[in-house]
Amino acid sequence: MNRRRILAAGAAVALAGCVSYPGSDDEPPTSEGIVRDAIETRRHMHDLKARRTMTVETPAETVERVEQIARQPPAKQRIEVVESTDPDVPTGSVTVTNRATTWEYNPKTEVVNKQYHPNKVDTDRTRLVLETLLEDYRLSYEGTATVDGRTAHVIETKPPVDGIGPTIELVVGDTTYVMPVNLVQDRENLESGRTMWIDDEYRYPVKERTTIAVDGEVRHDLTVTYDHLEIDQGLPPGTFTYDPPKDATVETDGRKPAGVFESRSAAEEILPYDLPKPDVPDSYVLDRITVVERAPDVGGTTTTLWYNDPNVIARELYVAVRESQRFNPTASTLEEIDLDGHTAYRRDGGIQSVFWTCGGLSHEVSSLTDDAPLLEIASSVGCP
Structure with a gap:
């Protein structure tokens, strides 16, 4: 899969139960408090299943991908692409990762890349990104909205003055988004907008939108959303193993x-x-x-x-x-x-x-x- 466009490395949402607002019942939540709750939820979650929609809009095109995902953070994931207009990640693409191995299947080429990584150290990227947002970004609370029929808190984030880089690590989807080089060359006139929707009950991000604008014109608009969530409900045996299609060519990498x-x-x-x-x-x-x-x-x-x-x-x-x-x-x-x-x-x-x-x-x-x-x-x- 082409990691230079959308690198899907799985995602996670956790069921932590309702968290009371600080202070009196009439006191609204704070953006910092909600993000702290999300960090704690992430630290203790076990597994999830969800339907994830990723949409990238540019002046030239709109690309959308719908995936069924299963996760056991930090290492295990299964991603099956059920709908896609992205030529680099077609419908039917599959990525399965466990502690020791990753399989990536491309139905266009009918090739499975099997990579061995028995001693790979797995960091919790989602938690690290949340901690970076809390520590380094300017956060503002923008009220509530509905995501997949559920109440979510809307939080706007503003990066440090020099915090807009060529890559943006998303919270929702545990995804890395890489900006085109021509946008990086226009850094002085580049603005980034980032909005998170954090579910009221789960206290975890369920939607994220990132926009990249140059001279006020939006060049890239990326939105990632979850629906049909099943949180900490357990996953079927064999979720993180993979049997290649009979007609597929298997190419291996790494030391078995x-x-x-x-x-x-x-x-x-x-x-x-x-x-x-x-x-x-x-x-x-x-x-x-x-x-x-x-x-x-x-x-x-x-x-x-x-x-x-x-x-x-x-x-x-x-x-x-x-x-x-x-x-x-x-x-x-x-x-x-x-x-x-x-x-x-x-x-x-x-x-x-x-x-x-x-x-x-x-x-x-x-x-x-x-x-x-x-x-x-x-x-x-x-x-x-």
Whole structure:
């Protein structure tokens, strides 16, 4: 699928129940309070099914796509295009993603692209975009409107003075929209308008409209809307697996894992080394263990133990064991530290990490969130 036009990476809406307005019953809600509610809803949602309509209007054309979607954030999604006037994403297109694999089927070419990504780190893009809107944008409350027969709060957002860039990450649809280059060249005269509709009961965005104008003339108008929502109602088994059509050509990309296991003992049956038993916080559970094999001269066997908090989206950490050292001790991003008498290296940033080598194996403990006790977990692994 052509990601330069509309990159559909799934979407999410959560059922959080009604949230009372702050203050007295007569006091109207605030835009900041509603967005905060939406962030909390996103953090704790489990799954959704919906019908999503995406419409792009320009002076030259109007393109519309209607999709059936299913999501288990942050990693799992299924998108089936049921109607489309977009030549790059025709009716019948299918995208299915789980933790280890993504399938993309194009009915025009009858080709399925199967991409392996067993060790892909999944961020919660929707929550991050909401947090950016709350922290960096100017928000204003514009009353209520009806979306799919339900009451929604209308919030206008204005970016910082220099906050209009060539890409806009949408809240509704977990989608990246890329502006044409000629609009970027007119940045001084470019204006962006963004409106969100946040459902009153769900407290989560159910509609979004973004407009791009140059010298007051609207050049691009993108609207994304949900209807027929089913929130936290569970999804059928097999939702996030895919069987290609019999006549389709399957093209693969990425390294196929040697295995994805549910238990340490099952993984160790194919491993040349024993696995550690890290002491992780009680809120985390072992989600899966991935094993990727490479030739000894390019890395050898890497095993990753993935732990997540089932009650908070994208709150996960992993412990990796490698036959070769991945990190560069002299890198400026690493800080040398002491780990129970052993030399280790810490990295801060988007991914928090601790690296060390012991007994011929390289170890790593990493997390996307800064509340994970990485040093304590690393210490529990130690030097086996």
